Amino acid sequence: MQRLTLELPEPLYQQLTRIAELTSQSLEALALQSITGNLPPSVENAPLEMQAELSQMQALSIDRLLEIAQSQIAIAQVERHHLLLERNQLGEISVEEQQELRNLGLAADRMMLKKAFAWSVLRWRGYAMPTLDELPPEE
Template identity: 40%
Template sequence: MLAEITLQIPEILYQRLVNTARATQRPLEEIILHALQVGSPPVWDDVPEEFQADLAALDKLDDNTLWQIVHSCKTAANMERYNILLEGNSNGTLTEAERLELMALRHEADLFMLRKAQAAVLLRWRGYSVPTP
C-alpha cells in the first residue's frame, strides 16, 4: 500500500537529491525513498515477533518517558530470583513450576532489555546524546 504526499523542500536539498539520482543513475523517487528510510526512526522488525508490538509502541512515547525506560533497572529481588532459577536449571533441579517461572522471567528480562535499547536508539535518533552503559 502506498500513500501519496506533496512536500515542499528547500531548493538546495532538492538539488542534492537530483544530483545523487543522476550520479547513481537511479530514479529520483528511489533516492528520496532511500533518504526517508535511512533517516526514519529505527525499526524493530528484526526482533522476535512476540516483542514487536511492545517496541512499536515506544515510537509514540514522549522523550521523558523514553528517558525513564532507559534509566530503569530491575530490582535486586527479581535478579536474585532469576539467578537462583538459572542455577537450578543448570543443576537440573528445577520443578516444572520453576521451569515455567524461569521461562517467564527470561521473557520479561528480554523484553526489558529490548525496550531499554529501543528507547535509547529512539532518543539518539531524536537528537539526544545517550551514554552507553
Template identity: 40%
Template sequence: MSETLTLQLPEPLYRRLLDTAQAMQRPLEEIVLRVLEIGSPPLWSNAPPEYQTDLASLDKLEDDALWQWVHRRLPIATSQRIEILLESPQPLTPQEQQELLSLQDECDRLMLCKAQAAAILRWRGHGVSLPQPV
C-alpha cells in the same frame, strides 16, 4: 495508500540526495524514501506480537518519559532470582522452568522497550547511549 508531501530542503542536503540518486541511477524520490525509512525508529509492528502494544505506546511519549525508559533497570530481586534459577545445581521443577521463562520475558520486554525508546530519542535529535549493565 500514499500521501504527497512538499518539503523545502537545504541546498547541501538536496545536492547530497541528488548526487546519490544519480550515482545509483535511481529516482530521487526513491532515495529520499529510503533515507526516511532507514532513519526512522524500527517499526514496532515487526516485533513479536506479545511486545507490540508496549512498543507502540512509546511512540506517543514525550522525551522525558522516553528517557525514563532508557534508564530503567530490571529490579534487583528479579535479576537475583534469574541468577539463582540459572545457576541451580538441581534440574528445575516445571514450576521453576515456567518462572524462569516468565522472568526472561520480562527482561526481553524491558530491553526491547529501552532500545525502542533510545531509537525514538535519537530520531528526535537527542544523543543517546545506553547505560552499561553493572
C-alpha cells in the same frame, strides 16, 4: 506502489542530486532510502501483546523515554534468574521453578525490547545517542 510528489528547497534537491550521483543511485531510490531510514520505529515486528504498549511510547516525553531506556532489572531478580539457570543446567529445578525461570526470562526480554524501542524513538526525535562509555553501568 503509490506516487508522491514533493516540492523540495533547491539546496536540499542539489544535495540529494550530488549524493545520488556519488553513490550511483537514482534520485528516487536515494529519496526513498532517506525517507525509509528516517521513519519512526515500527511495532509491526514486535510480539502482538506488546504492540499497543510500544505504539503508545511514541507519544511519551523525552524524559519518560529516557527513564524507560535507562531502566534496569532489579538485582534480586537478576540473581534469582542466574540461580535458576544454574539449577536448571544441573537438572535440580522444580516445575514451579521452571515456570518462574520462563517468567523471569520473558520479563527481561520485554524490558530489553522496551528499552531498545525507547532509544529508537529518542533517536528518531533527534536525541543525541550516548556512546557505550556514557551509558550507566549495569547493576
